[in-house]
Amino acid sequence: TRPRSNQQVVEIDAGLVAFVREHLPLDPQARVRVRTADARAGLAKVPEGWADVVIADVFGGARTPAHLTSTEFLDDVRRALAPTGWYVANLADGPPLTHLRGQIATAAARFGQLALAADPVVLRAKRFGNAVLVAADQELPVAEFTRRVAGDPHPGRVLHGRELADFAGGAAPVKDATAVASPAPPPSVFR
Incomplete structure (x- = not known):
């Protein structure tokens, strides 16, 4: 519903992030960024x-x-x-x-x-x-x-x-x- 919105995913499981990047790669045009961090620590970095x-x-x-x-x-x-x-x-x-x-x-x-x-x-x-x-x-x-x-x-x-x-x-x-x-x-x- 929001194809041009910037999206940031924070996932603590680095192995899961690596698996997704390898086997289910995101479309580079999707504006979805995945960060490996604890959810609260990742949220603290958002402006x-x-x-x-x-x-x-x-x-x-x-x-x-x-x-x-x-x-x-x-x-x-x-x-x-x-x-x-x-x-x-x-x-x-x-x-x-x-x-x-x-x-x-x-x-x-x-x-x-x-x-x-x-x-x-x-x-x-x-x-x-x-x-x-x-x-x-x-x-x-x-x-x-x-x-x-x-x-x-x-x-x-x-x-x-x-x-x-x-x-x-x-x-x-x-x-x-x-x-x-x-x-x-x-x-x-x-x-």
Whole structure:
């Protein structure tokens, strides 16, 4: 959708980066640069206000590292984002959804608008799964987001506003000092 945009990927696994460069080379015209670094360290090198979107799809094995779940990490994200920028995070959790609720509270402490998309079964804390959190300071296109999520081959549900705040259930924002990695998925997830 944005063929001429500059994109920067930060990947900590140097072996994976080498494999992709060798076997799945990027089109040189694509304006996609891949850097080998920790996501937070790589984000720190991005100029202030450079990014229209920061996507956190970060897993060490099957867990998001603790230092990428805090308000301090989101301060780094905010610094890198343009004033109209969006933060998008792929989050994984299972019953009782403590990690997911904490990530909603963390994003709400740094952004004015939030929306969350997930499988309704995950939202009801019936099984482990992924959710996508979108955060910004301007109005989000919630109706369009809801339509797209509902029309997906694996339809989901979108929460926003009061419904999302109620879902977060008064969870506290996560700080660096108390951050923990996301929970490990049960063995059945990868069968």
